[in-house]
Amino acid sequence: MRPARAPSALRRSRAAGPHDGPVWLFDLDNTLHDASRSIFRLIDQRMSQAVATTLGVDRAQADALRRRYWTRYGATAIGMARHHGVDIHRFLALSHDFEVAPLVHGETGLARRLRRLPGRKILLTNAPAHYARQVLSTLGILHEFDGLWGIEEMNLQGRHRPKPSRALMHQILARLRVPAHRVILIEDTLANLKSAHQAGMRTVYVYHPGTPFSTQRRGRDLYVGRRVNALGPLLTWARDGRIPGSPGRA
Numbered sequence: 745m746r747p748a749r750a751p752s753a754l755r756r757s758r759a760a761g762p763h764d765g766p767v768w769l770f771d772l773d774n775t776l777h778d779a780s781r782s783i784f785r786l787i788d789q790r791m792s793q794a795v796a797t798t799l800g801v802d803r804a805q806a807d808a809l810r811r812r813y814w815t816r817y818g819a820t821a822i823g824m825a826r827h828h829g830v831d832i833h834r835f836l837a838l839s840h841d842f843e844v845a846p847l848v849h850g851e852t853g854l855a856r857r858l859r860r861l862p863g864r865k866i867l868l869t870n871a872p873a874h875y876a877r878q879v880l881s882t883l884g885i886l887h888e889f890d891g892l893w894g895i896e897e898m899n900l901q902g903r904h905r906p907k908p909s910r911a912l913m914h915q916i917l918a919r920l921r922v923p924a925h926r927v928i929l930i931e932d933t934l935a936n937l938k939s940a941h942q943a944g945m946r947t948v949y950v951y952h953p954g955t956p957f958s959t960q961r962r963g964r965d966l967y968v969g970r971r972v973n974a975l976g977p978l979l980t981w982a983r984d985g986r987i988p989g990s991p992g993r994a
């Protein structure tokens with residue numbers, strides 16, 4: 745993938761055969777960078793502002809709607825599209841309209857470690873693609889990815905289905921054309937790992953204290969193949985072709 749004309753995960757994956765190496769699906773926020781440190785606060789403000797402006801409601805009403813849609817659909821933008829006929833692209837552009845670079849905090853050495861990781865790397869995020877590109881670009885890792893799948897692409901039969909949709913997980917596997925056990929989802933959100941596991945993928949849980957419902961307990965759920973507190977050691981460990989975790993049940 746080249747930054748200027750980044751292909752979608754969809755198109756690039758179709759060209760690949762079923763006998764390739766592992767396919768790494770990376771989440772973005774609180775996985776590849778620390779979004780809780782400053783970006784989430786700003787997105788939160790912008791999102792509420794975008795709902796209030798778009799629907800002509802006050803801030804309290806906007807926040808209530810956001811909570812309702814986030815709980816029900818996994819993303820405010822989907823609720824806005826479904827219930828208010830709002831254009832999802834326009835809404836996401838409004839809510840993510842800020843300069844990302846000064847707010848991005850990533851791990852040292854991430855680009856080098858990703859470069860050495862064998863296999864295809866695809867970004868899978870419930871965030872809009874233009875925001876994801878800016879973050880990856882700031883981290884200096886955009887060109888390390890073979891594809892980028894943002895929320896705009898998570899469509900199935902005319903409906904938006906972001907993570908943790910199991911239908912989305914199956915759709916991804918169909919497009920990748922690789923057996924599920926060769927696909928590894930790396931994520932900070934447990935619900936997403938659970939549906940990936942149910943679709944037969946391997947899973948790596950990146951613990952982040954700022955992620956809702958994150959768990960500090962040492963034990964891990966059955967759908968968590970491996971648990972890490974940072975990406976660096978995992979990528980170093982996996983660079984020799986070792987695939988973490990055990991596959992889920994397809």
Ligand SMILES: [Mg+2]
Nearest residue numbers: 771773774932
């Ligand atoms: Mg995340």
